[in-house]
Amino acid sequence: MKPKFAIGDIVAVEGYKDRIFYVDERRKVEASDKHCVSKYVEYDLTDAINGEWIEADEEDMRLVCREEASEDFLWNYDMTNYPEPTSTAFRYTEINYVREEAVGMAKEPKETPKTARAESAQEVAKRKRETDGLLDEYNDYMRLYESFGDAEYKTKADGVLAKMRREAGE
Missing domain, CATH: 1.10.287 (Helix Hairpins)
Known part of the structure; x- marks a missing residue:
């Protein structure tokens, strides 16, 4: 079972319209029950613009560009009408805000800042x-x-x- 996507590739995911994600990690999974054994590849993805983290199966993903061309792709990518995150999933851009709020130091900003990568x-x-x-x-x-x-x-x-x-x- 050879994975379709490499670490660093930019992909689109079914159900996340007009959004793009970096492939951060992939896992080859072998699950079994008393009836069968199934093998598949699971991916950890980070939204290239707002940092939201999600998991996706290979069959739900579509290649946008390979890692070698990702910087060029993002240089020309129009981010003006980029959709807001659709789930309540944890976003890496919230790490500092969550920690500060937990100790009562600051409130979360109204807008999620752009990721350092963007x-x-x-x-x-x-x-x-x-x-x-x-x-x-x-x-x-x-x-x-x-x-x-x-x-x-x-x-x-x-x-x-x-x-x-x-x-x-x-």
């Missing part, structure tokens, strides 16, 4: 867009320089290249 993905997406813009600008100036031979285009291209190097060195 914030990181947004920051990476922003940097990627900025880099892509600079590369486009550099390529445009170099094409103009090659077409017309005007040294001003080469100077501007060199300036863009210097800016990319400064930002890469940060």
Whole structure:
């Protein structure tokens, strides 16, 4: 029995419309009773946006993207109308609030904060867009320089290249 999904893959789960989850863990289960033995794979999943934790069976899951492409996928993912959690399941983003409330230090906020993974993905997406813009600008100036031979285009291209190097060195 080979699992369909790897750790780190992003999947959709039946019953959780328009939501995406990271595969955190998988278990090969062999259950038996007096009539039969059944083998299946069970997964622990974390909502990629709000951190809700759920369990799901393999047949209820659909691959959205593999782990290698998950960062790129989240960079371009539109989170504006992302659904709220549908169950009362425990969410990792609530860990600190639960502990503080238990000792009477603070109340749970009205909105669940974004997970660190989602914030990181947004920051990476922003940097990627900025880099892509600079590369486009550099390529445009170099094409103009090659077409017309005007040294001003080469100077501007060199300036863009210097800016990319400064930002890469940060």
